[in-house]
Amino acid sequence: MCFLSGKRAVIGDEVRWRTAKGTGGVLDEVLPRHSTLRRLDKTGREQVLASNLEGVVVVLSATSPPLVPWLMDRYLVAAHAGGMRVVLCLNKVDLGPEDNAMEELQHRTALGVPLLSVSAHTGEGLGALRQLIAGARAPWALVGMSGVGKTSILAALLPELDVGPVGEISEYWEAGKHTTTGSRIFALKTGGELADSPGIRSFVPAGLSHEDVRRHFPGMAELPCRYRDCLHRPGEDGCVAPEQIAEPLLDSYRRLMAEVEEATKPSYA
Numbered sequence: 441m442c443f444l445s446g447k448r449a450v451i452g453d454e455v456r457w458r459t460a461k462g463t464g465g466v467l468d469e470v471l472p473r474h475s476t477l478r479r480l481d482k483t484g485r486e487q488v489l490a491s492n493l494e495g496v497v498v499v500l501s502a503t504s505p506p507l508v509p510w511l512m513d514r515y516l517v518a519a520h521a522g523g524m525r526v527v528l529c530l531n532k533v534d535l536g537p538e539d540n541a542m543e544e545l546q547h548r549t550a551l552g553v554p555l556l557s558v559s560a561h562t563g564e565g566l567g568a569l570r571q572l573i574a575g576a577r578a579p580w581a582l583v584g585m586s587g588v589g590k591t592s593i594l595a596a597l598l599p600e601l602d603v604g605p606v607g608e609i610s611e612y613w614e615a616g617k618h619t620t621t622g623s624r625i626f627a628l629k630t631g632g633e634l635a636d637s638p639g640i641r642s643f644v645p646a647g648l649s650h651e652d653v654r655r656h657f658p659g660m661a662e663l664p665c666r667y668r669d670c671l672h673r674p675g676e677d678g679c680v681a682p683e684q685i686a687e688p689l690l691d692s693y694r695r696l697m698a699e700v701e702e703a704t705k706p707s708y709a
C-alpha cells in the first residue's frame with residue numbers, strides 16, 4: 441500500500457510511483473481521474489471509493505439479504521454522475537423469485553436500467569456478465585451490500601483462481617497502471633478486468649447537486665412537468681411525477697433529493 445501525503449490511491453487509480461528501500465514503494469502522484477464513485481463517509485467528508493472504472497455492477501439479492509431499493513438507486517445516481525456505467529445484477533436466482541423484489545426491479549428496467557440475473561452457485565447468467573466485462577475498455581467493480589454474493593461472483597468468474605493481479609506495478613516510474621488498496625483488480629481469462637469491493641451499509645452520494653440527482657435518477661429527467669427544471673419534490677406546481685412514476689421509485693428519488701438538499705444547504709456557522 442502506498443500513501444501520498446495522507447491521500448490514498450483508490451481502486452482504479454493510475455499513479456506515478458518509485459521504488460523505495462524497506463517499503464513497497466512511494467506514491468508520487470495520483471493521475472487525474474476519468475471517472476469516480478464518490479460518497480460521504482460517516483463524518484460527512486467526501487470519500488472516493490473507486491476511479492477510472494468503466495462501470496459498477498450493483499449486486500443485489502431478493503432475499504437473504506432482502507433487496508434495498510434506495511441503496512441501488514444511490515449507486516445508480518452516483519456512478520452515472522461520476523461518469524461510470526451501471527448494471528444491476530440480481531444474484532441468487534437459484535433461490536427463486538420474490539415478488540416485491542421483482543416489482544422493484546421492473547420499475548427500473550422499464551426505464552432502461554440494465555439488469556442481469558445470475559447465480560454464483562449454479563453459474564446461471566454468468567456468461568452475460570463475462571461478456572459485459574470482456575467488452576469494456578476499463579475495469580468494472582462489483583459493489584453492493586454485504587452478503588449479496590459479490591465475492592462469490594468474482595470467484596465463479598475466476599474458477600482457475602487466476603489471481604494475476606493488475607494492481608501490482610512492476611516497473612520503476614511506470615505510469616498508467618491500476619493500483620488498489622485492500623481490493624484488487626483481477627484480469628479474467630475471458631477478457632476484461634473486475635474488482636471486488638467490501639460491502640457498505642449506507643450510501644450517501646457526495647458532490648451531487650439537485651440537478652445531478654434529477655438528471656441521473658432513472659426516469660426523472662424526461663418528465664413533461666409544467667416547469668422544465670422541475671425537481672419533482674412533493675407539492676411542486678404542475679409536476680407530473682406522481683402520475684407517471686411508480687410510487688416506490690418516486691419515494692426513493694425524493695428521499696435522495698431531500699438528503700442532497702440537506703447536504704448542500706448553506707451553513708452560516
Ligand SMILES: Nc1nc2c(ncn2[C@@H]2O[C@H](COP(=O)(O)OP(=O)(O)O)[C@@H](O)[C@H]2O)c(=O)[nH]1
Pocket residue numbers: 531532533534535558559560561562584585586587588589590591592593639
Ligand atoms: N443460494 C445462493 N447463495 C449464494 C449465491 N452467491 C452467494 N451466495 C451465498 O451468500 C453468502 C454471501 O456471499 P459473499 O460472496 O460472501 O457475499 P459478499 O459479502 O457480497 O461478498 C454466502 O453464504 C454465499 O454462499 C448464489 O448464487 N446462490
Ligand SMILES: [Mg+2]
Pocket residue numbers: 590591592637638639
Ligand atoms: Mg465479499
Ligand SMILES: [Zn+2]
Pocket residue numbers: 663665670671672673676678679680681
Ligand atoms: Zn416534476
